[in-house]
Amino acid sequence: MAAWALLLALLAPAGAMLGFASYYGHHMVLQKEPVGALVWGYGELGTTVTVALSGDGGLVVMKKTAEVKGPSGTWTTLLDPMEPGGPYELTARQGTENVTLQDVYFGDVWLCSGQSNMAMTVLQITNASQELAAASQYPYVRLFAVAPTRSDHELEDLEGIDLPWSIPTPEILGHGNFTYFSAICWLLGQRLYETLGYPVGLVEAAWGGTPIEAWSSPRALRACGLLEEMGSPSGPHAPSVLWNAMIHPLLNLTLQGVAWYQGEENTLLNTDLYNCTFPALIADWRRAFHAGSAGQTHPLLPFGFVQLSTYRRQSPQDTFPRLRWHQTADLGVVPNTRMPNTFMAVAMDLGDERSPYGSIHPRDKQNVAHRLHLGARAVAYGEKNLVFQGPYPTRALLEVTRALLNITYTQELVWRSRDMPAFEVCCSRQASPCEWVLAPVVTVQSHQVTLSVAGCGRLVLGLRYAWAEWPCDYQACVLYNPGGLPAPPFLLHTSGDRELLLQPSFGI
Known part of the structure; x- marks a missing residue:
């Protein structure tokens, strides 16, 4: 905290003394173009502060002025958009006073x-x-x-x-x-x-x-x-x-x-x-x-x-x-x-x-x-065609006669842990609410997982994946994509027929 106290004394002193706000300092990074970085600080009420940005050799590349306003005696200025790079010096001047931040990028x-x-x-x-x-x-x-x-x-x-x-x-x-x-x-x-x-x-x-x-x-x-x-x-x-x-x-x-x-x-x-x-x-x-x-x-x-x-x-x-x-x-x-x-x-x-x-x-x-x-x-950053999350289901279709549930995914699947229980179905019983039971994986194909729902009867009311406080061992969940990104947990609910829909469904 000693370094912070010293910096505050130099850059944001109390009263009418000139200074930058606390989170502007030497070595800082300000946001680059296409937008501008807003800079603010403290000064004597009613005066004008000049803010200058200087490059190599002290060459001034930008100059702004701002009025010190109340009630707390602050000034604010918006810098022009700047290309990435540096180092620069950022100086605030008020009369004979000046404060300079060095090594700004x-x-x-x-x-x-x-x-x-x-x-x-x-x-x-x-x-x-x-x-x-x-x-x-x-x-x-x-x-x-x-x-x-x-x-x-x-x-x-x-x-x-x-x-x-x-x-x-x-x-x-x-x-x-x-x-x-x-x-x-x-x-x-x-x-x-x-x-x-x-x-x-x-x-x-x-x-x-x-x-x-x-x-x-x-x-x-x-x-x-x-x-x-x-x-x-x-x-x-x-x-x-x-x-x-x-x-x-x-x-x-x-x-x-x-x-x-x-x-x-x-x-x-x-x-x-x-x-x-x-x-x-x-x-x-x-x-x-x-x-x-x-x-x-x-x-x-x-x-x-x-x-x-x-x-x-x-x-x-x-x-x-x-x-x-x-x-x-x-x-x-x-x-x-x-x-x-x-x-x-x-x-x-x-x-x-x-x-x-x-x-x-x-x-x-x-x-x-x-x-x-x-x-x-x-x-x-808008990088196109970059896979940045794991596979997610788009539909789940029940084959009633074979007691199977086929889940279609958005991406190619890697079946990493074959014996790890991960899928559960919500089965219709006489009592309410329905009962969650494990649904073993039968096969995993390129974009499809097939589950056995033989223990659920004819009516499946919901489906969930990785629904546990500790769903799998280290890097050993059931499903990933070829890039090693895990399939996220999900919860689906029935549409009233044999298809489960991707809709908000917590609470079934």
Whole structure:
């Protein structure tokens, strides 16, 4: 915190002194063209601040002016769109005062947020020493970490920073557990840099053990009827307290995308409202960042997320599979009509029973980042014909006379674990609701799985796949595509005849 305190004193001093807002600093990355980066800071009320961007040799390439306005004495200016690259100096001048940020680059800025699986550091993951040693190979992937803080009201600027903008080093990435800097965020940034070939700025705002309600604005909570029903959770669990302190201050940043890993805490809180609270958070963050950046952040800001991994083997609880389903707004795959411009990394096959941090914290973050990266390339960067998620069923047809159920998939199938039970059918019985029973796999063809439903009788009311807290062993779920991406879990319901439809169906 000493480095942060010094930086704050230099760049964002109190009173009438000139300074940049807390999350602008040396070594930072600002969003590149085709949009502009918004820059703001503090100054003396009623004066004019001149902001200049200078390149090599001090040559001024851009100059902007901004008036310092109340009540908090802030100025704001929008830079012209800049091609990726650098280094630049960014200077704010007010009368005889000036503050200069050095080693500033333009590239893509990604926000990484969530709970403890997002907060896990490189020190904690598989092959940590190898990953740490590689840090010096990525000097243009720049890092910034918000300190875990909460507030009962929306803050204009950050109250705490764990890591000011920094060039990655093994010491920064490996200094502790569940503190700066996020392994998933770092590994995603690495892969983005390798693909894009220009600077990437990573902003981490994460806090372990926190529910989505704490990251949601009052607007988003009201959209799900939650604000009046939350009771009185305290600390970082309270409604909107992390939105207020850790997200709202960042809204002036122009962003390229968001990566999100959260949900474990909501297997204990409002689980079956996550199909509302998660789409509502995404839509609300998009509106807020678009407005806060003077329209520069895209109104459909690309939003990637990690579907929950595993927790307890042989657990009878179904909150994890329900939460996984709700992460897709009960539609199974993304992007979808309720969650446009999103992408998902399936992680249910990355369970880590021997993790020293508890099985809820699997150490294989490399595969998570790889799957997120594929989604980012396809959704955030528009890479055509890129397969970025595993096979998903398009229809399921019942052969009554042979007691078989044929499931057609979108992609070529790889049957990786032949003896692992994974499919269940919901059978009609005299009692209600219907009973879920295992449906053994008979055959797997190129794009089709055939199940035996002999134990179900003539009427199948539903079908689900991988519906368990721990659905399979490490990288050994039943179905993958040839690229190694697992088929995501799903839940289908009957149309009233012999065909099961892909429709929202939780609760049959």
